[in-house]
Amino acid sequence: MAADLAGGAAVGAVFGELLGGVVAASKTVAIFRETWKELASILSSIKPVIEQIESFNKLFDKEQETKQLVEIIGKGQKLVGKCCKVRSWDLIRKIYYVQKLHGLSKSIERFCLIDMQTHQTRDMKMMLVEIGRLSSKEGSNNGNGVVVGSCKAPQPPEIVVGFDEPLNDLKLKLFKDGVSVIVVSGPGGSGKTILVKKLCQDEHVKEKFDCKIFYFNVSKTPNLEVILKRLLHVIDPAGVPEFQSEEDGLNQLKDKLEHLAMNCMLLVLDDVWSGCETLVDKLMFNLSNYKILVTSRSSFRRFDAYYLKPLNDDNAMTLFRHSAFLQNDRRCIPEDVVNKVMESCKGLPLALAVVGKSLCGQPVAMWRKQAKQHSKGLSILHSNADLLAYLESSLDTLDSQSELKDCYLDLGSFPEDHRIPAAALIDMWVELYELDEDDAIINLNKLSDRNLINLVLVRKDDQSEVDDCYNDLFVMQHDLLRELAIYRSGLDPVEKRERLIVELSGNNLPNWWLEEKKQQLGARLLSVSTDETFSFNWGYIQAPEVEVLVLSFRTRNYMLPVFMEKMDKLKFLILMNDGIYPTEVTNFWLLYSLSNLKRIRLEKVSVPSLDMCSLHLKSLRKISLVMCNISQAFEKGTNKMSDVFPNLSEIEIDYCDDLVELGEGLCDLVQLVKLSITNCHKLRTLPEGIGKLVNLDVLRLTSCTELATLPETIGNLSRLTILDISDCLSITYMPSRIGELHNLKKLYMRGCSGCNLPPIITKLQHLEEVICDEETAYKWESFQSYLPNLRVTVPEENINLDWLQIFM
Template structure:
């Protein structure tokens, strides 16, 4: 049963397939995972993968030449054509059918096709693939269509941050509230639905299994762009696309790639609601200064690829903005008038130096996500900020990239629903560590992710006493040199799934976990440590799936009891002592001798290590 779209179809026909225990089988193909699960929820469905470059070439060669050999002069460019189909079998067949009609098989014709594969496949006289892809789009429920078409804003082959994508969907108004879920949780459901329909591909996952990045196949991206332009939903501008004069008006969203930048002046900007840059050009600074006059209704401005020398002050007049992202170089002064943006939901500011932030930041009640690289509040935050009647930031869920943030109880009370926090500290001898009040993390009752790091210090802060909320699921600690004896502050967290201990987060030669700790921990990283002896048994980490050790040159051996953890699937080592590596190999051998082939041990190369961080 090929290409089944609805569970009702299976309900209507399955009664004609009685189970007579005669060994017969039914193969059902579908683009929607819920249909596959509905047909048989007792075993996992087989997820079809894209073709490898070699398999793509083999299919293309057979489509064009049948049983004959491919001329040697065409094989190199033919392999390029096959690879440019990005593993999609139907694309290979469509292109192969086109090439098979060419009787003379000139090399220059093949080279032209290799350079223009997407436009050739999607053109009117080669619409077999387009019609098949459009079936997936036409079956989308209405609330997912805008989210899918929005994927066309990103450049070809770009690895897309799912976190950024969700923030954009929310700012664009595509996500409808569903009580009791937050907008972000509903958006994650939308993303999962698109993924289950095979319209996007997961590229990378975080350590707790959540999707970090995704990509969209070139053919589907072309569909998005074509449909979005016809509906005046999005206009992508690059070196290949120039609009006719009548197409330059009524454009709601514009995504500017490469050389398309100068053409923005040709549009009637009064209609533009979203402006996204994926190209660095110094002309943008002067161009954006006129935005308040030309794009008064702008809701989304993503200029993270543009490196500003100073804050484009005119932006504060864009009072409808819900999403603002930009980067700067050098010293950038952030204006107090940013508080005019009362509708702002997401504010992303990346730069190469410290950014001093005004207290007026906390006067924007709709702020949901505040992401920085090196943000410093230029005032005694706890007292002076709360000296005036500030709104409680009920919507704030993410605050990352702050330096020397004062963790007072009152400050955390104005952000009661914070889920993700990233704070770094550069110790100043004039300030006592206790003034940062690290024990107040416990008042963040909704906090799920915390990145807590010390960038540099004169002396280790042995006396710091952090206290973490029980809601925490993911914790990264760096540089604090807390004695291993105090690991209970982490091990006792009942919901902790991911723990990353970086650059002497804990200090000492012996770590002996206590009974009843780390009950839900799935991933553990120990990076750069003086740990020498580690005493554990399988009950200490009952759900551990992945253990990674890097730069643990003092560690004499990995405890054999680690191998007895039933859930452990991966043990990775990089730049560890020879005896630790040897013990890891012995653990694997012992487990294999006992019939446990599920545990993999990897000694990681430098390339693998730096590309998996």
């Protein structure tokens, strides 16, 4: 039966058959009733997600990935049939089959929580840069290193007020013949994106366009190449989206739309900025029932427009009260004060939400202050003092905490719509404000509590946070709040600003940059972002006070600016590639001239051999490499790596797909205290010389799914206190010298149920906690009597896989 199922049956169908069989058995076979109920509960909770994943697998020809689950279900169906034959008096067989049913439950849970998560991790290893927009199942690697993301329209917020009439009006305009492009315009924060998201979920719209609705967030710097690659891949999943030029890509898209009967289609371009009308022009095709819907703060006069009006008073009050008052809030705020504050927002949804949240839980005096201070007004941030004042009022509580306000203002140094890694912010604040890491993460939570940022945790793991691991924590910020940070940072003259944020489009350098008589800049934080049209004619600026430099770019090749060489106080450098492919960086040697550099973070960069220079970075403490090509980085070269980096104490390597084995050169860094290698799915071996890292305190190898063994020399790491091999699925045996890790206090083994524990494990007398899954916990039971201080922790698992929705 299992073989027949694996031969092609739909997993959703056989899953439903198993669930139906369990439910039926629970009504007729009383001897297993409680076990039936438990199993039925598990099957019911994951069935919708399994069916959704199956549909994605069919779309992208990945049905083989659920073959193992189909086999488990086939065995389960046989087991249910056998259980139904057990007599009520046969206690021995009852005990035997109860254990078998529990084993079935565990097998299904393990597949969903480990195997399926591994598939998700593989599909998402290039997604951190665009993590909010890419889909774990609709996004995939096409074999050329090109990540093709989701085109699925996001869901609107749970509470949407006052959009029924605009929705109907927009639908009538959209369904009208002869209209090919519609621009939904209005001020920032008026709800354009919410309206369009709601429209994309409307059943009449889905029926009209046969569910062929593709959504893109465009923002200030549109990338037509990414849009074309995603569309071509979604329309023809079997094909590899390659083209020589934009024109070639557009021609391919038009041909596929015509030949694959996809001319019935709605393309949504959200947040198109003024001056980007050409993007719409390029994507216009003369096809029947093919339409483009645009949202923009600007009115594009050449296209049909729908202007989004403010909310009326009733709807505005409903939205405002939802934001300003908790469900059981019994405080008595005078009705006239509530009305005045609400009316001053002029029906602007964002202002209503931001102002409401800023007053939520505040005393009456704060409400009265708001009602008195701000006049009535309606506009976007930079053209209306009232909305600016309201947004700035959310910073009032930061006035007495200058350090926290500085942390908020620093957020403007990252690109728009970018999920900011919490680890990057923590490193930044440690260097700028001499904070320790705990203070930095506290500041993040304070900003989140004030609704100035949103913290997004990709994978819930409270234990990792305890051990200062923040790889899965990201920061999101609304565009207007980011603009507020930039606005506040730019109030002083250029030469006196604490932080200088420069966004370069093409070669349009600001006037102060081009002045012949250069004034020294006093900025401690400098952020320079460039687009794909920048030609690296950097010129020269004098910025000797810069301590943190953020360089973001979107090109296949990038030249570091020569003026970096004079940044003698630079402590932290971030190179951040927002493009598709890893970037080749020239002038890399400049890094070795920065004598005070303590931290380097590289994202999606091809890293050359790190010991290529005879200069020494004596101050460097930490290197972070995310989604980089690093196969050559740690190869043993002419210079000893410990001479080049004599004080390097921490290395983080995350989602580096080309890492198959670590070079022995890394083992020269005997001063390392922390080594973290996570989500590197092709890593197969660690160097035997890893035992030289005698000062290592933390070793993380999370989700290195192909890593088969740990070297025996790991026994030399006498100072190791934390070892994490979670989701290293290929490790089946611990090294025989594992018992020599006498200072090991914490061991992470989630997803390591296939790993056998040797008897020598009893030598780990200082081991305090093992964090693992339930199956692995059973293996530790026999050792706990020998390890009296040991606590085995099984974190609660999310059986219904709600965490998947973050990536869909």
